[in-house]
Amino acid sequence: MKEDMPKIPPSPIRLHKQLERVWGTGSGWQRLSAVNHTILGKRFMLTAFVFFAIGGILAMLIRAQLATPNSAFVGPDIYNQLFSMHGTVMMFLFAIPMLEGLAIYLLPKMLGARDMAFPRLTAYGYWCYLFGGTIIVASMLFGVGPDSGWFMYTPLSSQPYTPGINADIWLLGVTFVEISAVSAAIEITVSILKLRAPGMSLNRMPLFAWYMLVTALMMVFGFPPLILGSILLELERAFGLPFFDPTRGGDPLLWQHLFWLFGHPEVYIIFLPAAGAISTMVPVFAQRKIVGYHPIVAAIVALGFLSFGLWVHHMFTVGIPHLALAFFSAASALVAVPTAVQIFAWLATLAHGRPRFDIPMLYITGFFVVFVIGGLTGVMLAMVPFNQQAHDSYFVVAHLHYVLVGGFVFPMLAAAYYWLPHITGRESVHRISIPAFWLIFIGFNLTFFMMHLTGLMGMPRRIYTYPSNFGWDWLNLLSSVGGFILAIGFALFAVDLVLQFRFGKRYRRNPWNASTLDWAMPTRPTSYTFASLPKIEERGDGLDPDRLGPALAAGNGYLGFVRNGRMETIGVDMTTGRLEHVAILPGPTYLPLISAVLTGALVLCLLFKLYIGAAILAVATLASFFLWSRPTGVKSDAGLVPVGRGEKALLDVEVNGSSSWWAMVFGLAADGTLFASLLFGTLYLWLIAPGWPPSEIAEPTIWTWLAPAAVAVSSTAWRFCKRINAKGGNFTPMLVLTIVVDIVAIVFISLAIVALPDPRNHAHLATAAALLGFGWIHATLGLLFGLNALMKTVDGYVSKRRNLPLRLASLWHDYTAATAIVIGAMLALMPMLIGMLEGVR
Structure with missing residues (x-):
């Protein structure tokens, strides 16, 4: 060739x-086949904005209900769906997809590449996001929207207390969307690390790329616990496996641990991309380079690590031991340090530059005010005595919105004005930009500052009405008025964007002198x-x-x-x-x-x-x-x-360190996090849950030993395949043998599952079934990797130098063998460990 x-x-x-002929998508129905990052990034952002509007409408309905005491605007069932859907839409269908869309659109352009590493994966992720989000939102039209809160706490979300499909819609829909988000995170990580312009070393990357790299890695390790929790809860609801049922050896607090292992990194996953946008815009409007590039990078990395050690501060009132409370309280206060480093770097950049104000700087100024207030109340809530007083009150609602709206929405509005000329090729009109900002800024603070006061006065979260003798009336009315002012401001912002698309002056390149x-x-x-x-x-x-x-x-x-x-x-x-x-x-x-x-x-x-x-x-x-x-x-x-x-x-x-190889590595890192979460859940139930010891023990069988052995043999056979191929020999017979061994391993695991007592009887048996199910799925995927390698070999896509399918399959089998050995050891040691733990109890 x-x-x-x-x-x-x-x-x-x-x-x-010539390039358009190769890279172009076409028009009409051909646009549905688009895999181009520019098109898909815009689709992500536009769809996220639509979901944001839906979430805003739900918020207005909530504020209309709470504007006056004893309101009959909506009943309790509808209200439960409203606040559950509002949180779900804003967290899962707006914030994460919006940051993904911004990254997908901008990163190749900032890094000097032509596209993301896996364009088809980007397209698949978008369609999954659209379909999954549509399923969740459409459920309200049929009166079966999720109604257990966006956090889905058990046992409220368990089958006895939510018998309809409301909770199932959340569990399946959010899992659908989250898997899409993890795939996007892997692609963002690999694209940043591998598809940069030559010469752009890590210490030459723009700060936005650093922010997105840390964010994507946090998503890789932060989302699997929630995916696992959703799967386990759906298995309990659909098939009766008692992971969270305390009457059968489960524990509702396991759900809280798995949820907040995701939920607190989620806050910083949302904040960091917005901070990256600020770090990009502030130097432009300050007309000088950013102050403290390397300290900011260190702060980003530190924030990523610290965010995984804070999840229990959402659980200070559930009975955590005092030593653990002290540790998580200190960690929650410590996380303010790397955040402060970034804020002071931005302020120093503005102080040492010659700032020029434009619409993006208005929103950045609003960010400074709102986010700092949210950070201060966050430090207050990190203190255990205060947290126990304010927990589950409207003070927490106010803090959450000051952090998330201040830390994400205000920067995203600034970013919209900053990068919209890039998307449209037109300058901003700015006819109504300033009134829109002030309506948003004033409306937001009027809405949520009052909630600090109602929370301190004892108003609990998630109540659909309240009596008139508690002194909350005028504060709630002001909050509702502020909410509608805020909605008008966002409506003006949307109109302003439409005006720019329609009437903005055409501009060819770099209107901001960036x-x-x-x-x-x-x-x-x-x-x-x-x-x-x-x-x-x-x-x-x-x-x-x-x-x-x-x-x-x-x-x-x-x-x-x-x-x-x-x-x-x-x-x-x-x-x-x-x-x-x-x-x-x-x-x-x-x-x-x-x-x-x-x-x-x-x-x-x-x-x-x-x-x-x-x-x-x-x-x-x-x-x-x-x-x-x-x-x-x-x-x-x-x-x-x-x-x-x-x-x-x-x-x-023909190279060893291609994008596909690293995608597999990071994919296995995400899967390993899910597996570690499953092991954590298993051990947690043994140590903490009530209803132990079980009346039935999952005794190890011959299949418990043979299944890991078969997977290990398959892993070894794949190594022989690679070695034969490296010497230029015919490895096809060995490849066929590995496929046969994979089938045998799947059969052995299936027999081990069949040999278990009924897993519905106790959480011990349910966790054993979950571990074996994990092994079965991975052995099956290993078989598919083998079939793919065989087909590519037959088709001529594999040679001594072009050996990527073999290396990917071998890596998967090595990982599967390691997890199978751990699963086999857990199952074999279960009876003995349960006896030892019972002796300790």
Whole structure:
């Protein structure tokens, strides 16, 4: 295969046409096949904004109900759905997808790449988000919306107390959306680490990329506990497995631990991208570089680590031992330090610069005021005595909104005004921008500052009405008036955006005189982002877009040509930014949409207990994933290929550290977190839950020993496959053998599950079944990896140098073998450990 670059560089216009022909999506129905990050980033953000509007309408209905005492505007059942859906929409359907959309849209442009690492995964994630969110929101139209709160505390959300499908909609819908979010987090992580412009080392990345890298890693490790908790609770509701039922050895507090293991990192997952936007905008309007680049990076990383040690401060009133209370209280106060480092760096940048005020700076100023108030009340709630007084009162509601709205919504509104010219190619009109800001700022503070007072006066959360003799009347009325002022402000903001789209003056490049790569292109951006990719020799937030833009458009960088009709971008070393390989990306396809439709149908079948249909759809969904990789890849060794600027590099299928390899590593990290959460839940029930010891013990059987052994043999066989391939031999017979061993392992695990006593009888048996189910799923996925490698080998996509399918399958089997050994040991030691623990009790 010829892999040479054109001998005569094309003209800029011809190069643009060639790139558009390869990278473009088309019009009409073809837009549904889009995998381009610019299109998908805008879709994420627009859809998130629609869900934000829905959440705002729900909030207005809540405030209308609470405006006066003894109100009959809505009844208690509808009110429970309103506040549950408001929290769910804002946390899961607005905040996380909005930050994902901003990252997907901006990161390739800021890092000097042409797209994200896995465009089809981005498209699949968007459709899953849209379908999952629609299922959740549409449930209210049928009167079966979730009504147990956005936190779904057990036992309230368990089957005896919520017998309808309300809770199932939340559990299945949110799990659907969360898996989409984890896949986006893995893609963001890999894209930042591997798909940067050559020369952009980690210490040259713009701060926004650092913020998004830490955020994505927090999502990788923070979301699996909630996914596990949702799965366990749905298993309890659907099949009676008593993970949270104290009458059968479960414990409702296990749900709180799993939820808040996600829930508190979630606060900083929401805050950090907004802080990254502020760190990008403040230097532009201060007209100087950011002060304290390296301290800010250190603070971001510290905040990411500390956020995982705070979850129990949501549980100070549930009976935690005093030593643990002291530890989590201190950690909750300590987290204010890295946050303060960032705030002081922004203030120092403004103080040492020549600030110019524009609409984005208005919202940034509003952020400083609102978020600092939220931070101060957060430190108050970190103190155990005060927390125990204010817990579950409206003081906590006020604090939550000051932190989340101040720390995310105000920066996102500033970011909307800042980057909208990039999206639209038009300057802002600013006819109603300032009135919109003041209505939002005044309305917000009038709404939520009063809630501090009602909370201190004893008003509890989640009540649908209240008597008139507690002194809360006028404060609630003011809050409701403020809420409607706030809604008018957001309506004006939306109108302002529409005016910009319709009447804004066209502007080609960099209206803010910014110094990041995202402005080194014409606006609106092209489908391929950069006609050629830059060489970065200084920090990514100190560049000259007005100089770089024309040079890159003329093809004077890397990959300033089209080769064999392929979509190519540059892959680099993760730390140094050294040019490493050429990444080949897949083109537009309807497959992500088809896979998402099948996944959505699977969720609906699970929701309505149609398990045979769910099994059929699960097989169909997996089959659709197989089709994703069938047309892609390279069937011959290419060796070093020209990339421009007189340099050459290997293709991604011929290097060891490709994006796919690292995606598997981070995917296994997320899965390992879920497995660790399952082990934590198992041990927690043994140590803490009432109703132990169980009357029936899951005694180890011969299958308990044979299943891990079979998985270990399969892992070893995969290593032999790699070794035979490295020597240039025929490894197909060994590959077939590994597939046979995988099937045997699945059979052994199935027999071990069948040999268990009824797992509905006790949480001990339910956890044993959950551990074996985890092993069964992973052994089955290992079989699918093996079949994929076999098909790629037969089709000619695997050779001595192009061995990625073998390495991925081997890595999965190594991981599966390790987890299988742990599961086998847990099951084998269960009877003895239960006896020892009972002796301690």
